[in-house]
Amino acid sequence: MVSTKKVGILGATGTVGQRFILLLANHPYFTIHALGASPRSAGKPYKNATKWKQSQPIPSNVDQLVVKPCVASEFKDCDIVFSGLDADVAGDIEMEFLKADLVVFSNAKNYRRDPVVPLMVPTVNAQHYDIIPHQRKHYGLQKGFMITNANCSTTGLVVPLKALQDAFGPMSHILVHTQQAISGAGYPGVPSLDILDNVVPYIGGEEEKMEYEVSKILGGLNQDLQGFALLEQTVVSATCTRVPVLDGHLESVSIKFANGPPPSVDAIYDVLERYTSDAQALQCPLAPESPIIVTKEADRPQPRLDRELHRGQAVTVGRVRPCPVLDIKFTLLVHNTILGAAGSSVLNAEIAVAKGLI
Numbered sequence: 001m002v003s004t005k006k007v008g009i010l011g012a013t014g015t016v017g018q019r020f021i022l023l024l025a026n027h028p029y030f031t032i033h034a035l036g037a038s039p040r041s042a043g044k045p046y047k048n049a050t051k052w053k054q055s056q057p058i059p060s061n062v063d064q065l066v067v068k069p070c071v072a073s074e075f076k077d078c079d080i081v082f083s084g085l086d087a088d089v090a091g092d093i094e095m096e097f098l099k100a101d102l103v104v105f106s107n108a109k110n111y112r113r114d115p116v117v118p119l120m121v122p123t124v125n126a127q128h129y130d131i132i133p134h135q136r137k138h139y140g141l142q143k144g145f146m147i148t149n150a151n152c153s154t155t156g157l158v159v160p161l162k163a164l165q166d167a168f169g170p171m172s173h174i175l176v177h178t179q180q181a182i183s184g185a186g187y188p189g190v191p192s193l194d195i196l197d198n199v200v201p202y203i204g205g206e207e208e209k210m211e212y213e214v215s216k217i218l219g220g221l222n223q224d225l226q227g228f229a230l231l232e233q234t235v236v237s238a239t240c241t242r243v244p245v246l247d248g249h250l251e252s253v254s255i256k257f258a259n260g261p262p263p264s265v266d267a268i269y270d271v272l273e274r275y276t277s278d279a280q281a282l283q284c285p286l287a288p289e290s291p292i293i294v295t296k297e298a299d300r301p302q303p304r305l306d307r308e309l310h311r312g313q314a315v316t317v318g319r320v321r322p323c324p325v326l327d328i329k330f331t332l333l334v335h336n337t338i339l340g341a342a343g344s345s346v347l348n349a350e351i352a353v354a355k356g357l358i
């Protein structure tokens with residue numbers, strides 16, 4: 001039986017913050033204790049501070065909570081702080097919280113490349129928690145630590161890649177083309193005159209993030225548990241586009257394995273279907289029934305039809321077929337604000353509780 005933990009949410013009024021609220025409002029381990037946002041929102045009841053864009057109403061135990069400024073002293077009673085802060089401010093604010101010995105789960109890009117901070121996708125690399133004793137020593141902490149989430153497109157990509165890497169060894173080449181939903185750009189996000197009846201073939205910084213993050217997530221921990229070994233033999237090339245879809249990033253992926261001969265399509269499907277993660281073994285409440293949902297229908301996955309499967313915590317993979325240039329190609333779908341953001345953070349925190357780190 002897990003004792004209830006008090007949680008705070010930074011950036012609670014934003015797109016990711018709203019997802020946190022829905023995932024945490026009735027959570028068996030976590031109770032929402034404090035909400036934080038910008039000085040524009042601080043001091044207002046949550047209901048008046050946020051522009052709520054979810055299809056479910058604001059939970060009744062949250063709508064009257066008064067939003068606080070994002071300073072650590074206001075959150076000192078929280079066992080866990082989830083951050084959905086804008087990256088322009090997340091760097092300083094999250095570091096102040098960490099240095100106040102708080103536990104921080106961040107969605108922002110700022111500390112993803114930090115050499116002692118895990119970049120964690122809960123159904124892929126929860127073993128990277130083993131660096132936490134070193135991280136605490138590095139920052140002089142007793143109980144606090146920081147975990148970052150990956151970029152939403154990276155998150156979808158690494159789940160099937162991890163299954164394939166475990167089964168067939170390293171990949172030498174990964175090509176990925178994304179079609180990303182507008183909720184990925186936050187609120188108010190992409191102007192309607194830019195995105196309606198259109199596709200925008202550029203998302204600033206996105207391709208560079210994907211090309212780096214795959215390597216940190218699929219790489220290992222060093223033997224001394226004090227750093228991360230990035231993948232050395234794998235090159236990743238990403239092309240990222242914005243499409244007029246509300247939620248759910250679709251990705252077309254082609255890969256080449258470092259060691260031939262390439263596995264058959266049936267062998268790939270089999271490995272994807274059988275893949276399991278620590279989150280299930282630890283019986284975490286938000287763990288998907290399986291991290292990968294395999295579809296063999298010719299025209300799936302599709303964002304509108306598949307994004308809510310397994311509560312948005314799984315990646316749907318289909319259209320596995322031989323690639324005439326590399327070895328194999330397939331299509332995947334990830335819910336960008338659930339597994340791609342708040343859902344990963346909450347599941348990462350559930351794993352930390354199960355491992356006794358919180």
Ligand SMILES: NC(=O)C1=CN([C@@H]2O[C@H](COP(=O)(O)OP(=O)(O)OC[C@H]3O[C@@H](n4cnc5c(N)ncnc54)[C@H](OP(=O)(O)O)[C@@H]3O)[C@@H](O)[C@H]2O)C=CC1
Nearest residue numbers: 011013014015016037038041084086087107108184186187
């Ligand atoms: N949307 C997505 O799919 C994904 C987003 N992310 C990352 O998550 C983070 C949040 O993204 P998203 O929710 O889309 O962004 P939004 O723009 O929707 O929300 C940003 C949040 O940051 C708060 N904020 C802005 N300025 C300040 C400040 N000076 N002090 C304190 N709080 C401030 C806002 O508060 P206020 O309302 O008061 O202005 C709001 O709560 C970003 O770092 C983003 O890169 C990661 C993966 C996926």
Ligand SMILES: N[C@@H](CC(=O)OP(=O)(O)O)C(=O)O
Nearest residue numbers: 107108109151152180184185
């Ligand atoms: N850039 C992503 C969302 C995002 O904020 O990513 P990151 O957390 O890596 O900055 C998208 O537009 O869909």
